[in-house]
Amino acid sequence: MTKKNRQLSLNAFLHDTGHHEASWRHADSSVERAHDIEFYIEQAQAAEAAKLDAIFFADSPGLWSATPYRPTAHLEPITRLAAIGARTQRIGLIATASTTFYEPYNLARLFSSVDIASGGRAGWNIVTTQSDSVARNFNLKQIPSPEERYARAQEFLDVVTKLWDSWEDDAVLADRASGLFFDPEKVHAINHVGTYYQVEGALAAPRSPQGRPVYVQAGSSNEGRAFAARNAEAIFTAHQTIGDARAFYDDIKSRAVKLGRNPDHVKVLPGISPFLGDTEAEAKELQDHINSLTVPAYGLAQLEGLGGVSLGHLDLDEEVPLELFAGSGDVLDNNRSRLMVVANIVERDRPTLRQLLHRLAGGRGHNVVAGTPLQVADIITEWFENGAADGFNVMPPLYPQLLDAFTATVVPILQDRGLFRTEYSGTTLRDHYGLPRPDSLYAGVADEREAELV
Template identity: 45%
Template sequence: MTRKQMSIGMNILGLGGHSAAWRLGEVPPSALLDVDYFTNIARISERGTLDAIFLADGPALIGDVASQPGGRLEPTVLLTAVALATRHIGVIATASSTYNDPYNLARRLASLDHISGGRAAWNVVTTAGDVAARNFGLTGAPLHADRYGRAAEFIDIANKLWDSWEDDAIIADRERGVFADASRVHAINHDGAHFSVHGALNVPRSPQGRPVLVQAGSSEGGKALGSRYADAIFTTQTTLEDGIEFYNEMKGRARAWGRDPESLKIMPGLSTVIGSTEAEANARCDLLDSYQGEQGLAGQIAQRIGINVAELDLDSELPWDRIGDVRDLTTGSHGFFQAQINLARREKLTVRQLSRRIRSGHRLLVGTPEQVADSLEQWFLAGAADGFNIMPDVFPSGAEIFVDHVVPLLRKRGIFRHEYTGSTLRHHLGLERPVSQYAARRDSRSAA
């Protein structure tokens, strides 16, 4: 029997997972506008037979542009170019269900799936915060429940549009002059609380049937959405105990929706700083931290839990009396909030210690390739993950270190592939190609 294999994605967070990565100068900040920069990381990841590269995104300029490189290329456009420069690796684009419309986005993603030969995925986000809202004529972000209600309807429409052409709809009979069987191209006629969409999509069914759906929310709304619709969930879990609990909860939720739990892949994020020795890894991390400064690191912690950085003492625990419940959080990520709180409380960490255990909102591991491989194997075999979303400290060197020194250890242990055996992202992830819901209904009627 073939041993179960983990999935691994490479999350390209700007110039690196550490916010001071750009100051090391491996590449100029202008690389963020250079397709070759992203193509290089994708090719490195493909050399390591990783499942996919992942691009986070948001429809607003956020952060202090005085101290951080600002500006990002739009993911679906950028990943079209990356897909043409690679052969196997999946390409995952983030797009907001709050600030897009279903028809246009479904068409873009179906186009990306065709262009990539079946390697496209959509990371569904609902986009919290008022900064983005003001770019779309709103004074503030929609309420949490409204964003997730819209997202559920959005995904339902996208799935209908992707299914609106059955796989065998195109006949292309030149002798008879018949291009398609019109009975197998369906208007979806959707009329719901948020959208009215007639359809059908003006792009025939794509190689994967539907692009892979990825979801990253860990709030109650996010977990309900992900367990119902997602093929993969990118989550932030900082302790093994929390990872196992989240994994079991999401598999159970998927089962409650009538899904096979194996059709939902749970992939926690892991920030890495890797050296040939522990001392080398720590020195690399110390150098990056020195650019940002302790107050800068503390500021990231404060932002995630919704308090002022002035309320944090670096050598004390978090001010628990000032921290509310995650349900009271009006801005920011519920998942990042909970992961940070759980880790700090469970291990009674000071703010300074916490800053060395969590980075980019995710668990941080500073160590050797063997230690990273040990951690991935432990979580995978313990039932805390089906795979991982890796966030190296600096690009491209962090990606190269992971691919050249961690991946071979995982292969040797029999828990990661030596080569690609399929051409689509669904195949990499071990997911079935979905049947068009319209074809399924027709077949069901015929059987009856």
Template identity: 55%
Template sequence: MSTAPRQLNLNLFIYPNGHHEAAWRHPLAAHQRVLDVSFYQELAQQAEAAKFDAVFFADGLGIGDGVRYASRFHLEPITLINALAAATQKIGFIATASTTFYDPYTLARLLAFTDHLSHGRVGWNIVTSSLKRAAQNYGLAEHPSHAARYARAHEFVEAIGRLWDSWEDGAFINDPASGLFADTDRIHPAQFSGEHLSVAGALNVPRSPQGRPVYVQAGSSEAGRDFAAQYAEAIFTAHQTLESAQAFYRDVKERATQRGRNPAHVKILPGLSPFIGSTEAEAKALQREFDELIQPDFSLLQLKNQLGLDVDLRGHDLDAPFPLHLIPDNPDQAEHSRFQLVLDIVKREQPTLRQLLQKLAGARGHFVLAGTPEQIADHIQTWFEQGAADGINVMPPWLPGGFEVFTREVVPILRQRGLFREEYSGSTLRDHFGLPRPESQFAPALAQAQAA
């Protein structure tokens, strides 16, 4: 029995203006349209025309450091994806929402209804929120510890899953002739009670087309990897080397297998921010144009946040070697998803501080590659075929042109090599990712009771 060849998953990761921190200053970027919904609808339509799996939106629950110098706000994703779903037919949408500051019932309603309105095209990027000022914005005296946030996250996912399952398939009758609107034997209270959360249920929205949104996650710490292995169906990750990406890929797939999950249902999707030119020299020159617009005061704030340390490097010579001696050898810093990545860059490449800031400016630690369309396609194919990725989160350095050139020049090469679809084979995000539709956890219990 023959099986279809494995295919890439491609997502468009939209960041206001683009992923390079200085993109908003470059004349190629449509900075004046950053709050124009039609701009994002056009990008989603372009991604759909290229047969991308999904459009992804990050989120943050406070003003980012350095908003004086850069586009440091986030688009509210759930509101936005409803507007984009109305302008598209098949492409999926992934919204970030925090388990630390949402409550399960509110988020369950929002995403279930969005899944209905989009006809099954929604994913949820599960985050615990590392921004410390977010806690104060939500009335907490201090930011919960990393361990406390993950403990709540586990309970949150269990609780919201019970809410999404509380209406079994077939519970929504909606039959005027019989006068039966809902089969209440198939509607169940969530009845979740934990140390951090409790929810009575049932949800007041019928079961959505996908059963529940696709679970997406992006943590790289030990706790994050365990969480991903238990719940995530797609994982966003950042790596600077093939070897690092391969090690992460093996580790998470093995953890998922140990939990009795099918590793093929855990998609690993590293980020890639490509500068594309007709020659490599042209692509690198384009990247330099963006790097020359970097504002060091902002870049240093970004670096401080990525390291998770209270180390002020503003007085350090930008063209001197990075002062590694100022970074304490503290294993607890591994909790910060970019700490080890930054440290590895410093040890491997021994950059000056300016060189490090430029390397991180492109996509906050995700892989930045300047090259021809063929070189970009080669990179993606290598990571895909050598056990480092199931697909790629495409992170255009600027918008819209940085994405337009990728779909025009790189996607056709991937198709020619048999790596990416010509057409959608389904209509839901689960279809695009090749993921099963989960059965309500209450359905087996009801079937057993009826059989008894």
């Protein structure tokens, strides 16, 4: 795809009542529907009507926060994808699942089932999970080190890839005359024996319409970048400025090239959390109102969870001392990389504690903007056209109102500029992202074996 006809990718990141931590307290929030599957189906249908690439669910196999100040109990995401897939036709379906707490075989089977049932729309957001409290839900005292988690994740991904490829594309015969349902020469036991896993296979499902689900990754740590450059087909990331975003974009693309990959097949999708209004003042008024509903104890707990930085001793209107973030540039894991985003905010803007908590309340380090649809469209266009993004993970602060506002007002501007589709041109998530359908690792093995016997 040439630069001239390059198209934006846009995902709707669905998150209960919205990405702002106080969204549930807004008078017009849908907090009573936080566990209503119809609520998420309706949002997915709205995103599909606007021709967005995909919906996305984050997840953690445990309570997201021990503090009781926002909704924390969420429906399991792969189950949600299955329900949504049955009520939509084209939009991609991405969910998070941890390599630390799944086994490769059952994860491969779950996502393969969603991919087949939806006609090829599944994506897997690959995470390693870094919470000791989650580890204690799975018979572990603590989480492994980042190095071990990523080594395990790489082998996990290798096993899952083999399983998804274990049926060749033409393995299913369904031949009533011969009585053969599949060609046994084209269904392969993977016989994987590695450091962490021993898996025989084959998978108990044929190859899916898009070959295998799209590989998505959301880590910006040192290990996360290396893993993403090697494996990811879409990368969700957090940046406050176009300069930081361009540096990340260039780094990931150059790493991919060095590994022999096509950089166009690695989509970099920063998060953007837009407050929208008919005027900039109206948008900022909405932002200020929702910020006023925050509970400081929640924001402080979130900050401390990012890397042990405690700010509770400060007055809310006291300037945050930069020295409290010393060492945050030593990025070892994803929490520390997000902490570095926070440190950059403190260094650049010198906020009070209240201002910092409000900055983080809407997007947890992602870019929060408040303005008119034209202003938000201009930011998206600038980042897209200047080497900072291939698209965006759209994170509305309040659902469903600000998703509806984004699709009704910002998307048409991007369409008028020729940057975003007006109709879907394909049926799979790979089609939407402009990604090739991968060949099976075992493609042609049966033919090679037959040739050897001749």
